[in-house]
Amino acid sequence: MMRREFDLVVVGAGPAGLAAADEAARLGVSTALVDEQADIGGQIYRAISASPLGDRRLLGADYWHGAQLAERFRASGAAHIPNATVWNISSSLELDVSIERRGASVGAREIILATGAMERPFPFLGWTRPGVMTVGAAQTLLKSTGAHLPGKVVLAGTGPLLWLLAAQYLRTGVGIEAILDTTPRGNLRPALRHAAGFLLSPYFRKGWSLLAEVLRWVPVISNVTRLEACGNGAIEEVAYTTGAGRSGRIGTQWLLIHQGVMPNVNAAMAIGCRHHWDDVQACFHPALGSWFESSVAGISIAGDGAGIGGARVAEASGRLAALAAAARLGAIDPRQRDRQAKPHRRALRHWRAGRRFLDLLHRPQRAHRIPGDDIIVCRCEEVTAGDLRAAVELGCPGPNQAKAFLRCGMGPCQGRLCGLSVTEVMADAHGVAPGEIGHYRPRPPFKPVTLGEIAGFPTNDAAVRAVVRDLPPGLSGAELLGPLAPR
Numbered sequence: 001m002m003r004r005e006f007d008l009v010v011v012g013a014g015p016a017g018l019a020a021a022d023e024a025a026r027l028g029v030s031t032a033l034v035d036e037q038a039d040i041g042g043q044i045y046r047a048i049s050a051s052p053l054g055d056r057r058l059l060g061a062d063y064w065h066g067a068q069l070a071e072r073f074r075a076s077g078a079a080h081i082p083n084a085t086v087w088n089i090s091s092s093l094e095l096d097v098s099i100e101r102r103g104a105s106v107g108a109r110e111i112i113l114a115t116g117a118m119e120r121p122f123p124f125l126g127w128t129r130p131g132v133m134t135v136g137a138a139q140t141l142l143k144s145t146g147a148h149l150p151g152k153v154v155l156a157g158t159g160p161l162l163w164l165l166a167a168q169y170l171r172t173g174v175g176i177e178a179i180l181d182t183t184p185r186g187n188l189r190p191a192l193r194h195a196a197g198f199l200l201s202p203y204f205r206k207g208w209s210l211l212a213e214v215l216r217w218v219p220v221i222s223n224v225t226r227l228e229a230c231g232n233g234a235i236e237e238v239a240y241t242t243g244a245g246r247s248g249r250i251g252t253q254w255l256l257i258h259q260g261v262m263p264n265v266n267a268a269m270a271i272g273c274r275h276h277w278d279d280v281q282a283c284f285h286p287a288l289g290s291w292f293e294s295s296v297a298g299i300s301i302a303g304d305g306a307g308i309g310g311a312r313v314a315e316a317s318g319r320l321a322a323l324a325a326a327a328r329l330g331a332i333d334p335r336q337r338d339r340q341a342k343p344h345r346r347a348l349r350h351w352r353a354g355r356r357f358l359d360l361l362h363r364p365q366r367a368h369r370i371p372g373d374d375i376i377v378c379r380c381e382e383v384t385a386g387d388l389r390a391a392v393e394l395g396c397p398g399p400n401q402a403k404a405f406l407r408c409g410m411g412p413c414q415g416r417l418c419g420l421s422v423t424e425v426m427a428d429a430h431g432v433a434p435g436e437i438g439h440y441r442p443r444p445p446f447k448p449v450t451l452g453e454i455a456g457f458p459t460n461d462a463a464v465r466a467v468v469r470d471l472p473p474g475l476s477g478a479e480l481l482g483p484l485a486p487r
Contacts, residue, residue, distance in 0.1 A: 006032040006079070007329050008322070009095060009108035011086050011267070014042020015066065015311045016303025017114035018073045019318035020325075025078035027326045032079040032106065034086060034097060040070055042116055043140065044311045052146030058171045059143065060164075062206075062311065069315065081106070088444035089271050093298050096444070103453045110298055110325040113268055114318060117261040117304035120283070120364065121421040122157060123371045126229030127257065128379055135165045135258035148174045151253035154238050156180035156227055159260040159362045160207065166214045178250055179214070180224045180240050182259065184365040191360035201354025221248070225367060229255055259364040263305045266416055270442040271296055277435030280359050281308055282369065283420060284439050291324035292317055300325060308359075312351040319344045369421065370428050377425060378418040380411020385425050392429040398437035399423050412448065415440040 010021045013035035021033040033040070041048040045066030056064050073080075081099070088096035095106040119136045126132065135155065141147055148169060154177045155162055166176055198204055214220075226241040230249070237251045262283035265275060274287040274295035285307045292300045302321040303314035320341055327337040371377065373386030383406050391405040399415075399422045402408045408422060409415030415422070419440045427434040445454075 003105045003107075004032070005107040006030045007108070007331075008032070008110045008112065008325055009034060009093075009106055010078075010112045010114055010318075010322075011035075011095075012042060012114035012116055012303070012305075013037065013040040013080075014044055014114060014116045014303060014314065015069060016116070016305070016314035016318035016321075017042065017112070018045075018069045019315040020112045020114060020302055020322040021078040022069075022073045022076040023319045023322035024326055024331075025076040027322075027331045029322075029326050029329055029331050031076075032081055032108075033073070034081045034084045034095070034106065036083070036085050038082050040073060040080065040082075041066055043136065044116075044314075045070065046140055046143040051143065053142075053172075059168060063143075065311070085447050085449070086267065087447040087449045089267065089299075091296075098447075098449050098453045101450070101453060103455075108298075109329060110300070112292075112300045112302055112318070112321050112325060113294075113305055114301075114303045114314070115264045115267055115305045116314075117308055118264045118416065119258060120260050120262050120369075121377075121417060122257045122259045122364075122368060123375050123377050123385070123421055124227045124229070124368065125375055126231075126235065128376055129229045129231060129235045130233065131231070131235035131253055132229050132255045132257060135161055135256045136261075138254075138256050139165050139168070142168060142172070148172055149254045149256075152177050152251060153254045153256060154178050154180065154250055154252040155256045155258070156182065156224065156238065156240075157258035157260075158183040158364060159258055160203075160210075160358065161261070162258045163207075163210045163214055165256070165258075166218060167210050170214065170217055176218045177252055179218055179220045180227065180238070180250075181220055181222045182224045182227070182365060182368055183222070183362060185223050185243060187361050187363055191357050194354075194357040194360065198354035198357035201357075202351070203354040203358065221246075225365065227257075227368075259368055260362055261304065261308055262420060263307060264416075265305065265439065266414070266442045266446050268294065268299075268301055268305065269439060270444060270446040271299060273299060273301065275439070277433060278307070279433075280356075280363065282363060282424075283308075284435075292321040293324065309352055309355060313348060313355075316344045316347040316351065320348070370424050371421070377421045378406075378408045378411065378415075380413055380418075381407045381409075383408040383418075385421075388422060388425045389429045392426055396426070397430075398426060399440045400438075402426065403440075409440050414442060414446065414448070 007030040008024050010017045010033045025031040048066040085098045093108045097104045119134045223243040224240050225243045228239040229235045230237050237249045239249045241247045275284045278285045286301045292302050300321040302317040323337045326332050371385045396405045423434045427437050
């Protein structure tokens with residue numbers, strides 16, 4: 001495929017993307033689902049089509065709900081473009097895509113971004129050592145291959161995913177040395193104001209069951225305020241301190257860390273969608289309308305990329321965004337849209353109930369979001385929090401300018417892993433809210449791409465100009481790329 005046109009292109013094959021593509025295709029909208037992975041499911045339902053774990057109890061019923069969603073999508077008639085990395089979206093809704101190292105172009109009249117969530121950065125002393133990895137990465141390994149980490153394992157952090165992986169590991173026979181719970185004690189009081197909604201929500205029973213399952217077998221150390229991964233090269237032990245002044249060390253070969261998730265905003269920010277700072281979830285959210293439409297015409301954002309809500313909220317938001325897109329495209333009228341939206345709006349309310357309690361309870365503590373001077377924040381360029389504070393003293397106003405001062409955010413991850421930490425450290429140094437200094441503004445390509453892939457595009461000059469700004473007049477992409485460009 002070098003060039004294709006669709007009425008609607010959905011980016012991301014997790015619960016929001018699958019639901020959106022299914023809904024739109026069944027309404028007669030020409031729909032394509034574009035995703036980086038070889039198969040559908042996203043992170044939450046990874047390997048749902050061919051799980052190596054035959055016993056459904058190991059991953060739980062919530063995971064297997066994805067099988068129904070995947071089956072409905074396959075029967076919908078929507079096109080699926082796998083192994084496809086979207087690295088640029090133009091103002092005319094043209095998507096530049098790399099498919100197995102070959103350039104391709106996809107045109108759309110409407111786009112729904114369903115790019116999901118990312119784990120929040122968790123910088124502390126030693127977090128760059130081999131053997132320290134995120135809970136999400138360990139869960140991806142388990143879902144996709146059925147494998148778990150060998151040797152001693154310690155979990156540290158806060159948030160529901162931490163406890164879910166602990167339970168899944170225990171079900172597969174993996175012992176856990178300890179859980180170092182970094183949830184601040186002070187979070188409980190503001191969370192309790194929303195306890196009634198949580199007790200009536202579907203999350204209460206699930207959460208209580210998870211806690212009981214894990215606490216039966218794993219020692220938990222609460223109110224951990226300081227962590228350090230220690231060792232001669234790779235991690236050998238983790239040192240901790242609690243808010244009560246208790247200190248200790250635990251020998252381990254693996255430290256799995258997690259302090260919640262945040263919307264994956266890179267693509268939306270690169271397109272120019274307006275965002276705002278959410279102080280409860282402590283991250284940036286896209287500014288969206290009631291049908292999940294963004295500030296950029298033709299672009300909607302559904303799922304956790306629109307704000308963290310979980311898989312079932314993502315599914316409902318994907319269907320609502322698809323109904324709105326179908327109405328704008330003329331496939332249904334507004335009255336049909338509103339009528340068909342009613343069950344999905346009910347589902348949205350149902351699955352959002354109790355989220356405020358969880359967001360307030362698991363809000364990461366300041367010390368783990370805004371680290372001390374000697375702690376690395378940008379792993380790619382080895383920039384510390386102290387380097388960022390020094391740049392602020394020299395007049396650096398924000399994250400985008402920090403690239404010039406420190407090359408911070410200019411490594412292979414393109415700021416995806418450090419962006420939120422950089423914003424919070426610099427905002428704190430300036431004495432302002434993070435929303436006042438903003439986030440990195442990614443530029444195309446907002447995913448890594450080779451010159452050869454760019455050169456192979458059918459619209460070569462346009463693709464090159466999207467990457468190399470302000471080419472001199474008369475200089476073509478072919479001249480710029482020389483022997484790489486097609487003749």
